[in-house]
Amino acid sequence: MPSSQSEANFQRDIYSVSRLNSEVRAVLEGSFPLLWVEGEISNLARPASGHIYFTLKDPQAQVRCAMFRMKRQLLRFQPENGLKVLIRARVGLYEGRGEFQLVAEHMEPAGAGDLQQAFDTLKLKLQQEGLFDTALKKPLPLLPKRIGLITSPSGAAIRDVLSVLQRRLPAVPVLIYPVTVQGEEAPRSILNALRLAEQRHECDLLILTRGGGSLEDLMAFNDEEVARTIHQLSIPLISAVGHEVDFTIADFVADRRAPTPSVAAELATPDKQEMLDRITSLQRRITLATQRHFSGGRQNLQNISDRLERVHPGIRLQQRQQYLDELGVQLQRITRIKLEQARGKIRLLESRLGGGIPTHRINRQREQFSHLAYRLTQAINTHLSLQRQRLGSAGGKLDALSPLATLQRGYSITRLLPSRELL
Structure with a gap:
């Protein structure tokens, strides 16, 4: 008997209270979309957490409601007991006590829906007319x-x-x-x-x-x-x-x-400090702009002065004078070159002309004659010297063979002349 009872308990799907409440909450939340609900606030509680809890009722029924702190901070009014409101809420279940409740996402005083509709209608009208442009x-x-x-x-x-x-x-x-x-x-x-x-x-x-x-x-x-x-x-x-x-x-x-x-x-x-900073910045910019303006003005004035100096008649006269001086130097140089070229031509012509004058030829012939005469004199002198040497040599030989030399040594030579006379 106990064994069969245990098997029966094993086959049953037994819910705990927390499981039951959890699944009921899931069914409720999944079965209803966000709803607009109108009613009167009562039993309003404001704990330190910032959430609010209240009952929403009408003459026939009531329902517990909660609005959490993040949504409450967006309210544009202060909920009070006895105030008729319109809420947009999720249907749910508070599992801790098994109580059916609404979790409010938005709340506005009853009748605000008509005001909102009038607001939206007027906004669209004025926007189409261009008042928001x-x-x-x-x-x-x-x-x-x-x-x-x-x-x-x-x-x-x-x-x-x-x-x-x-x-x-x-x-x-x-x-x-x-x-x-x-x-x-x-x-x-x-x-x-x-x-x-x-x-x-x-x-x-x-x-x-x-x-x-x-x-x-x-x-x-x-x-x-x-x-x-x-x-x-x-x-x-x-x-x-x-x-x-x-x-x-x-x-x-x-x-x-x-x-x-x-x-x-x-x-x-x-802001006062921002204005002072802006004024200081503008003063600095004005100072820099003024300095740049005067600097640019001075530079422009200097450029104009330089241009005036460049076009001044005295400068132009100086430039013309310098140009004339340069032309004069060039003329002198060209004249000198031309004169040198002319002198060269004259010297060449004189040289060529000088080669054809008889005086020069005579002078050259004289020089040649003088040279030949010198050579002839040298040749004669050489020849005479050679002959003298030969004569001297022959005289020496003759002296050696001369009877006079024999006589000088003590000998004599006796010859009979054709007349046969003794000498």
Whole structure:
């Protein structure tokens, strides 16, 4: 028996409570898309985590709801008990207690849907008419002479704007146009201030601003007549309505949109230190440009002076004189060369002519005769010397054979003449 009971338990698919709640949550979340649900807030709780928990009810039923901190931070209003709201939520189950609940992704006061539809319709209409065209936006003045502030005199926005303006550029005066920024009278109050600023033209820049709020709170800035009046202004206007996530028709029509009133003040005026730095930079650039201008002027003046000197008559006369001197030197050199060439030709002709004059030939013949006479004299002298030598040699030989020599040695020679007489 125990064995069969164990086998039966083994074959059963037994759910734990946590598994059951988990699968039910998955079925619920998978079966329903994001839903719009309308009801009244009750049992609102705000723990330190930043999440909010509440019950959404109507006369017949109620449902638990949760909105986590990341989505709550995007709310444009403060949820309160008894407030009728419209939420966009996911259907789910809180597994810890097994409670059916809605997890809200978005919340707005009931009736805001109609306001949003009216906002979208007017935005599309004005956009098609070209009121949002960036080409029509007027540039903001670099340094406004006076700023007009259109806002509530008792709101936080005016304090933020004035604080930033005082810090950044206290020298710029501010003219406040007090208006009502919320309620039925707000559109007319804003219109009167805009028209008054345009009529007086006391300012060269306007700031239209207020703090944050719900779509219903900001409806005065979504008024069509207010938008058209802003578009027709000749004075540049900065719109800074609500917080960074808030957008109004006035923001789209204005020349510039600022996410907060403080940013609007920063857009309206340059920072004092930035202006001083810019002025210092401009002074430095002006100084450098002036120096370059004067340097260029001096250089141009020097160039013109040089050109005048180059075309001065005295310079031209000097150049002509120098040219004449050069021509004179060339003429002398050419004349000298020509004279040398002529002298050479004359010498050549004289040489050639001199070869044909009889005097020269006679002189040459005389020279030749003198030379031949000298040679003849030398030859005769040589011949006579040779003959003398031969004669001397023959005389010596004759003396050796002469009877006189024999007689001188003591001998005598006796010969009979033809007459036979003794000598």
